Amino acid sequence: MNLVVVGATGRTGSEIVAEASGRGHDVVGVATTSDTVEDVRVYPSEDLPELLDDADAVVDFTVPEATREYAGVIAEAGVPYVVGTTGFGEAGIETLRAASESIAVLKASNFARGVQALLRVVEAGVEALPDYDVELTETHHSGKRDAPSGTANTILDVVDSTREAALERTHGREGEHSREDSEVGVHVRRAGTVRGEHELLLAGNDELLTLTHRAESRRVFAAGAVDAAEWLTGQEPGWYGFDDVL
Ligand SMILES: NC(=O)C1=CN([C@@H]2O[C@H](COP(=O)(O)OP(=O)(O)OC[C@H]3O[C@@H](n4cnc5c(N)ncnc54)[C@H](OP(=O)(O)O)[C@@H]3O)[C@@H](O)[C@H]2O)C=CC1
């Protein structure tokens, strides 16, 4: 497969370049400026339209502004598009949804297989404990831009859809702030080089249940993203998630 990795010089993109090259794919990278990663050539972003001529899939781990900028040109070129970037507002999601009318778009906030399993366990736990308090804590490296993480928002969406009523997301607490039954506390930590930890706490009836996923290296995201790209090349235009691949 000819694969274009946008964000190839980044923390995660560089792991994706290594993973895809290791599997024997022909990889080119794109970043804001030209570079080399793992002996793979990285082109400046203005070269993207030309690189798409020969591409079988694009994998994007950048920033929401870049994804929004490139989605149109990737859709025009008709190339399947795997999006790992997080932190989109509504307009960003709309741009990707529009692209999915003409190409296959697979967007996931977390390409670790364990997180897909966690989402199923969260659904089961919240369903089994309908009156318990719910609090979410996520921890990431100090370089992360968006908060809460994309995965945290996905977990909270699963909690909301399982409870059939959206809980009010309370971001940290300060001063006089007693807990309401209608809220879910969301706690964000940024420190060091933490690859990504998510913990959902369910508490009530004199007991605690904690559901935790911990990524130990970025290789887990890279493997999932390349699995997704390999799977997406055979798909019809539309909107897909990582659970479709597994
Ligand atoms: N879904 C998942 O499983 C995961 C998602 N992520 C998400 O991936 C994203 C990237 O994270 P991370 O790797 O830590 O970020 P980094 O800051 O390490 O890397 C960002 C990359 O994007 C490139 N980039 C930035 N702006 C542009 C642009 N306008 N055009 C082209 N390239 C651009 C940078 O290139 P340059 O340096 O040249 O500017 C760099 O290569 C985040 O949104 C993060 O949340 C991260 C891990 C797992």
Ligand SMILES: O=C(O)C1=N[C@H](C(=O)O)C[C@H](O)C1
């Ligand atoms: O920025 C990161 O590093 C990560 N971002 C994703 C997110 O926002 O959920 C996935 C993973 O936790 C690592």
